[in-house]
Amino acid sequence: MSEQTLPYDKKSKDSILEHAQRMLGKTLWEMYGEARLLDTGKGSLGNAVEKYHFQYEPNSKSEPDFKEAGVELKCTPLKKASDGSMLSKERLVLNVIDYIEEATKTFDTSSFWEKNALLLLMFYLHEEGKLPYDLIFKIVRYWNFPETDLKIIRDDWTIIHNKILAGKAHEISEGDTLYLAACTKGSKAGAQMRRQPKSDKLAPQRAYSIKSKYVNTIILDSLNHPEMHKGLFISEQQKRKILKVQESAESVVRSISDYRESETFEQLIERKFSPYYGKTIAEIEKMLDVEFSQSKAMAYDVCKAILGIKSKKIAEFEKAEIAIKTIRLEANGNLKEAMSFPNINYKEIVKEQSWEDSALYEMFTQRFMFIIFRKPAVKNDKQVRLEKVMFWTMPFEDLKQGKILWENTRTKVAAGNYEHFIKSSENPVCHIRPKAQNAADTTEGAQGFQVKKMCYWLNREYVLKLINSAKKA
Incomplete structure (x- = not known):
């Protein structure tokens, strides 16, 4: 025509x-x-x-x-x-x-x-x-x-x-x-x-x-x-x-003028947090004239308060699919726990045709914001200190270890082997183990029978290493 x-x-x-x-x-x-x-x-x-x-x-x-x-x-x-x-x-x-x-x-x-x-x-x-x-x-x-x-x-x-x-x-x-x-x-x-x-x-x-x-x-x-x-x-x-x-998501950036010259969104977030580094939760409460509940959501509440967000969610984080993870260092700077991710969906992993299309790849390639605290010598949530915030995505070389974990897990699940997944000693980045509190916490396996719930973890040593590297940067 x-x-x-x-x-x-x-x-x-x-x-x-x-x-x-x-x-x-x-x-x-x-x-x-x-x-x-x-x-x-x-x-x-x-x-x-x-x-x-x-x-x-x-x-x-x-x-x-x-x-x-x-x-x-x-x-x-x-x-x-x-x-x-x-x-x-x-x-x-x-x-x-x-x-x-x-x-x-x-x-x-x-x-x-x-x-x-x-x-x-x-x-x-x-x-x-x-x-x-x-x-x-x-x-x-x-x-x-x-x-x-x-x-x-x-x-x-x-x-x-x-x-x-x-x-x-x-x-x-x-x-x-x-x-x-x-x-x-x-x-x-x-x-x-x-x-x-x-x-x-x-x-x-x-x-x-x-x-x-x-x-x-x-x-x-x-x-x-x-x-x-x-x-x-x-x-x-x-x-x-x-x-x-819509009502519960509020933007950190109201106007382009909120940025300093050549500043990115993540740099803006880090700038807003930096005055509170080294401060205890009690000191941050006083500085911001707020009071935080001693709950699992406290870290997110601290984040919102520092960023001036009064609603339930941070709009930019929602749109960018940024996952916030709280890390609590021991008083001596060590890390006691590995970092957990969602449970493995056994029925879905056997259907995944390639690493790049897998749920684990999607998890490991998303953008994270780590909020890092240090515990006091004596347990007291209000004396926990804010150490640092950092944005992170798993590096290309480390993703190769994620692929090894995925391939090994997929093969074992397909074969009905739910007892011999990769341990932290067998992979420098990630491993699989239960997050369930007891053996009764089960789910349906790929073959239809009940098996123990397992989830993906980033190794404790791996997380501590990347935190220490960020401190030096």
Whole structure:
């Protein structure tokens, strides 16, 4: 079809959005019967929307889909929660990174920004067993990154870019960054490999992506705009939950002016904590005119008080999926306990096809904030001292040990062997042992019978070593 007969003006943002919203509440089958001929593989629905609805051939160009209007089209799935409510199914995957080309760019000339500055998001409801052309579009909208989010995204891009410049593209991890991640992209058995500058090592193919929890904030925002959605079901219980989350999440950064020159979000957090280093809980209470309960949540309450957060959650931490871990050193600086992670889901681990797609990989590559305290010689929670806070993601070399643990565990679970998992003496980084208090605390194994609950742990010596290294830095 010629440009003159397109059903929208490809140079007009308003016209493109208006045409896109004709898909609201509809399937491709309803709009374009011939779409039933499309490929049913991953990404086929997005390609079909481009071909049938917008009438241009799908491509992998580095420029936006609608170049003249500066608009990039992305189709992304919703999933149904147990009560039927529709939420984000996965991260939003953007463009593939050409390491050689991206190394020559600044943020403003990067492939990420040139392609994704303005996103046209078309959310469809994923339903198991249905073919792509039978899936209904529930949300169609534009998304501009708010100024405070864009500051974090710029810093995230810089972190990724610096690794590329250093010839370390093969060491990039999703946990390196907060909102903008570089996820592996390729076959399920492992990503394709690409050349990188300043290194002979091939790096896994990666694409820029927006983390799933951030995508949920876009969905929640859409609820406030009736013209953006149709048939978007959110149960009353879920609505109350959403409102509670919105009301209970407060931003640390209210304005770009909160940052000092060249300061990142994590540096801002560390700056806010530094005046309280070496202070006891009792002294921090006096300084902030607050009183902390002596509960397991005390560390998080201290964190919120120092950051000036009065709500239940920290908005930036939620969107960035930052996991807060409390570490309590003994009075002499030693660490008594290893660091625990969730229990192993035996039924799921045997279904995992690759390390990069595993639950453990996701856990170990997330971003952590450690809040480190030192206990007093005599037990007294109010005399515990705040030592330091630090952000951390497991280094590339250490992830190799995580992979060994995962492979060994998966093999043993598949064989019905639940008694001989890797111990801390057998792996320098991580191990498996029970977190349960007694033998009666069991769960269903992959074979259907009851077995003892086991969980992943980071070794005590490993955690202490990384804390001591951070103190010297």
